[in-house]
Amino acid sequence: MALRATIRGRTYRFESIKEVLAKANPPKSGDALAGIAARDAVERVAARAVLSELTLAQLRQNPVVPYEEDELTRLVEDTLDDQAYRAVQDLTVGQLREWLLETGTTGARIRAISPGLTPEMAAAVCKLMSNMDLMVVGRKCEVVVRANNTLGLPGRMSSRLQPNHPTDDVEGILYSTREGLSYGCGDAVIGVNPATDTAESTAEILRALHDLMRRNGVPTQHCVLSHITVQMRALSELRSPMDLMFQSLAGSEKANTAFGISVGLVDEAYAMMRELATTRGPNRMYFETGQGSALSSDAHHGADQVTMEARCYGFARRYKPFLVNTVVGFIGPEYLETGSQITRAGLEDHFMGKLLGLPMGCDACFTYHSAMSQDELESLKVLLGAAGCAYLMSLPVGDDIMLNYQSTSFHDIPSVRGLLESRPTPEFDAWLEAAGIMRDGRPGPRFGDAEAIR
Amino acid sequence: MSALSRTRELVAALRHELGAQDPLPPAPPLPKVEPPPVRVFPTRRTESRYAQAASAHTTALLGIGHVGTRYATDVVLQFQAELAVAHEAVGTELPDDWAARNGLLPLRTRVADHREFLLRPDLGRRLDDASLARLRSDARRGVDVQPILADGLSAVACMGSGLALLEAYTRELEARGLTVGTPMCAKFARVWLEDEIGEAVGAKVAAILLGERPGLGTGDGLSAYLVFGPRVGKTDGDRNMMSNIHARGTPPEQAGRRLAVLTRAMLDQGTSGVALDLANLAAELGEAAGTAYRAPQKRVRLVEVER
Structure with missing residues (x-):
């Protein structure tokens, strides 16, 4: 491997595939913070040119974290689908990009090769694609999953209702939930980030949401996003109703250790959910990811944040999750500085996750110290919807009063659905129509009327 | 008939169907537009029953209503003011x-x-x-x-x-x-x-x-x-x-x-x-x-x- 390209007489040399992958990235403050970004725009193109000529087999042989050092690398390598891999192993990254974009390459064909792709391959092709390339292919990918309802069908866009509260006041959580449902939100999940990470508090919130869903016959799922070990206690010891089990994932063994998890632990949780979950399944897990999390615990192994993000998806797909979303602007400007960086990252993550077979949603969001405007954030939600994103978040005016950041609002969900003529999951859609919240896919007589929900 | 003249005929028929002269006829005139009902960011006096009940339990901005699927003007301004306060705090040295x-x-x-x-x-x-x-x-x-x-x-x-x-x-x-x-x-x-x-x-x-x-x-x-x-x-x-x-x-x-x-x-x-x-x-x-x-x-x- 020469890893060399010449642009206008100047030759650019790269030491490793890891360096090529990093320098091929569009500008991200996190890659600059890690000291691995391209020096300038020309070097970036040179890296992309080198990357375009690498074969998928070469990428498989050169994971960004060595097999011996990292259980995620081992997981991907040891469980890769051989038949699917053999179908694409001789393609270069440039050829994979073109194959994905070809009209004849349908969602079913992408689905056939997906289990043969490593995260590094998904990240590599991502770096050769423009935002619109990412959207075009993302839209083609077919990922349909089922828990209590069926998510990811064509023409559908769902939302997580996120009724967080700074002190986990259950009444406060229920007030936000009722209002969100009345705007047609919550078909992906009603999911609460708790302020207090205890099994008792997790169980109390789960019970209250479960009762509300029962009382109103809402066909959706619920989840409390405490640490996975806390949820396991709530499920096995306190026997809480639990439709989905949640965990944040990172892209290396070392970073997951900082999160207090391992492949073995998530295996155990998954087995517990198959036995005890209150959803019919077959999909029962919920994962969140986000570019920069590995670097923030100094566990990126010198790799760029897009590649480390793809490795989260290599981990997630083992558990056939019902939901995966990237919390794209939450981590802060030291990783994603501006609206264009956050937008790019959202589209990248959606594309890579879908390509690797995951039901990708996105928490399109910013913290108040990043350089993204509200208008840019609203645009991103439409771009994601057009790219076939399975779900967005939803909160009162997009304001998370517990985590202090700006996300998607209750009002944004019916707005994006209206713009793109998309509908919620079929089961939830039927419930909204029956409740008078929607009428033929448009706001109905009880739209926005929280008192329609008991 | 040649392929070209067939295409011409099809295009002519299509134009007729879409409105021979103007593809979008003028909109019928409206009488004076009445202001919509007052919707303001909830204050003690104006907030909805739901917003009032919710405010005892949460600071989430609930019961603010909607115009179509978007916010009322007053809500937009309140939201922008809150956003500006946050950005000003970050930006001040x-x-x-x-x-x-x-x-x-x-x-x-x-x-x-x-x-x-x-x-x-x-x-x-x-x-x-x-x-x-x-x-x-x-x-x-x-x-x-x-x-x-x-x-x-x-x-x-x-x-x-x-x-x-x-x-x-x-x-x-x-x-x-x-x-x-x-x-x-x-x-x-x-x-x-x-x-x-x-x-x-x-x-x-x-x-x-x-x-x-x-x-x-x-x-x-x-x-x-x-x-x-x-x-x-x-x-x-x-x-x-x-x-x-x-x-x-x-x-x-x-x-x-x-x-x-x-x-x-x-x-x-x-x-x-x-x-x-x-x-x-x-x-x-x-x-x-x-x-x-x-x-x-x-x-x-x-x-x-x-x-």
Whole structure:
């Protein structure tokens, strides 16, 4: 491997595939913070040119974290689908990009090769694609999953209702939930980030949401996003109703250790959910990811944040999750500085996750110290919807009063659905129509009327 | 008939079908547009029953209604005002002479400007050479506690209630017979800066009081992070923290008292962070122990227009 390209007489040399992958990235403050970004725009193109000529087999042989050092690398390598891999192993990254974009390459064909792709391959092709390339292919990918309802069908866009509260006041959580449902939100999940990470508090919130869903016959799922070990206690010891089990994932063994998890632990949780979950399944897990999390615990192994993000998806797909979303602007400007960086990252993550077979949603969001405007954030939600994103978040005016950041609002969900003529999951859609919240896919007589929900 | 003339015929028929002259006929005239019903960001007088009931339990902005699927104009303005307050708090810089004017030892990190402060947390965790020299020559050494006031992510909060918190905390520490280091203030500072400062002055406990990342409509909150045995290399698990220090959360007077209780516990137990046992202090600490219920703060209306 020469890893060399010449642009206008100047030759650019790269030491490793890891360096090529990093320098091929569009500008991200996190890659600059890690000291691995391209020096300038020309070097970036040179890296992309080198990357375009690498074969998928070469990428498989050169994971960004060595097999011996990292259980995620081992997981991907040891469980890769051989038949699917053999179908694409001789393609270069440039050829994979073109194959994905070809009209004849349908969602079913992408689905056939997906289990043969490593995260590094998904990240590599991502770096050769423009935002619109990412959207075009993302839209083609077919990922349909089922828990209590069926998510990811064509023409559908769902939302997580996120009724967080700074002190986990259950009444406060229920007030936000009722209002969100009345705007047609919550078909992906009603999911609460708790302020207090205890099994008792997790169980109390789960019970209250479960009762509300029962009382109103809402066909959706619920989840409390405490640490996975806390949820396991709530499920096995306190026997809480639990439709989905949640965990944040990172892209290396070392970073997951900082999160207090391992492949073995998530295996155990998954087995517990198959036995005890209150959803019919077959999909029962919920994962969140986000570019920069590995670097923030100094566990990126010198790799760029897009590649480390793809490795989260290599981990997630083992558990056939019902939901995966990237919390794209939450981590802060030291990783994603501006609206264009956050937008790019959202589209990248959606594309890579879908390509690797995951039901990708996105928490399109910013913290108040990043350089993204509200208008840019609203645009991103439409771009994601057009790219076939399975779900967005939803909160009162997009304001998370517990985590202090700006996300998607209750009002944004019916707005994006209206713009793109998309509908919620079929089961939830039927419930909204029956409740008078929607009428033929448009706001109905009880739209926005929280008192329609008991 | 040739393929070309067939196409011409098809196009002509299509144009006729779409409206021979004008593809979009003029809109019928409307009588005077009546103003829609008044929808305002809830105040005591105007809020909906649902919003009123919800506000006893949450500060989430509920019961605000909708126009089509979007917000009423008044809600948009209120939202934009809250956003502007948050952005202003992040964007405001601590004036270089603010520390000295307020009788505090002025310190600065290795950060060059505000953008670098946001992008390089590593530089905000270390003092520049001049500040380190000033600290070594001017600050009292070998104290029990070294409080450090700092801008963090909101200089507005630092300048707003920073002095009040520093004074309250110092007074409460002295009332417990503890020695307190030279009052100081650091610009472009991150939490972990307390490690280097505490180590340099040989303090048993370092406590950095700094502006927290603003939320919507709130740029005036301070947080405090305390660490026992400060030295470079301590991690988040070694620290105890208290957030939401401001008039609508925990007021500075009360926060100073709670932080002093926390400090005393660190000195007594010789540790901090996850290893610190706070079980016996719960009542005295309130939410600084991380357990007590806190009633929701009231969301205030920011925009008023004179008519």
